[in-house]
Amino acid sequence: MSEPVVKVNKLNVAFNRHPVLTDLSVELNRGEFLAIVGQNGVGKTTFVRTLLKQLKPASGEIIIAPGTKIGYVPQFRNIDVEYPLSIKDFISLGFTGFKLPFLKSSERKVLDEVIKMVDLQDIAKRSMGRASGGEKQRAYLAAALIKHPNLLILDESTASLDPNAKRELLAVVKKLNVENQLTVIFITHDVSLVSQYPDHYLWMKQGEYESGLIENLPSEVVSQDHA
Numbered sequence: 001m002s003e004p005v006v007k008v009n010k011l012n013v014a015f016n017r018h019p020v021l022t023d024l025s026v027e028l029n030r031g032e033f034l035a036i037v038g039q040n041g042v043g044k045t046t047f048v049r050t051l052l053k054q055l056k057p058a059s060g061e062i063i064i065a066p067g068t069k070i071g072y073v074p075q076f077r078n079i080d081v082e083y084p085l086s087i088k089d090f091i092s093l094g095f096t097g098f099k100l101p102f103l104k105s106s107e108r109k110v111l112d113e114v115i116k117m118v119d120l121q122d123i124a125k126r127s128m129g130r131a132s133g134g135e136k137q138r139a140y141l142a143a144a145l146i147k148h149p150n151l152l153i154l155d156e157s158t159a160s161l162d163p164n165a166k167r168e169l170l171a172v173v174k175k176l177n178v179e180n181q182l183t184v185i186f187i188t189h190d191v192s193l194v195s196q197y198p199d200h201y202l203w204m205k206q207g208e209y210e211s212g213l214i215e216n217l218p219s220e221v222v223s224q225d226h227a
């Protein structure tokens, strides 16, 4: 039995003593695809920010297996049409974060690989600002893949994309999940995506949590949660 990639034990997080996460426990094994669902304000993003060590828990622990590299795909943010970089240059920022890197040949190879993984090879030289919403989001995904993460976190990354673009993004993620054993955490409000791609769910309610196999996702979630 493999060690969990993420083990969360009785996690408590509060803002100004106002509790947001209360005794949250959850485990994620290598190669699992977990959907986090729950209504606005229950603490989904707070949980992710705590996993990313941007927030400090009041108590409890998060154990991340040694050697785990986390890739993060944020919520869709539009980019100005005049944005000066090509899709390819934008993705290359995944190496450095901010400034356009001078790439070694091995890095250029990785860049071409991730561009192919997200199926942007035919338009990689086009302007990032003029790419469609779905293409931009796949570029964000490619940038997150550059450092070869083994845990990928998508925080409502499909919100505001059209249905086709959502499916395209998730299909790429699912392929990486299945073929490369990439562990995935996917926060979503989108019921149609929840039932299709992930294999586990974590349902966050106010101070209460429920998790299980996706086929056992309570129908209540489906009727409560809206994109």
Ligand SMILES: Nc1ncnc2c1ncn2[C@@H]1O[C@H](COP(=O)(O)OP(=O)(O)OP(=O)(O)O)[C@@H](O)[C@H]1O
Binding pocket: 015, 020, 038, 039, 040, 041, 042, 043, 044, 045, 046, 047
């Ligand atoms: N930096 C902060 N300071 C104070 N309160 C905060 C802060 N960040 C989040 N909160 C509060 O914590 C609660 C949980 O917020 P969070 O963004 O984690 O919810 P969420 O489940 O991701 O919501 P949504 O689905 O709307 O994105 C909310 O009541 C929010 O107002």
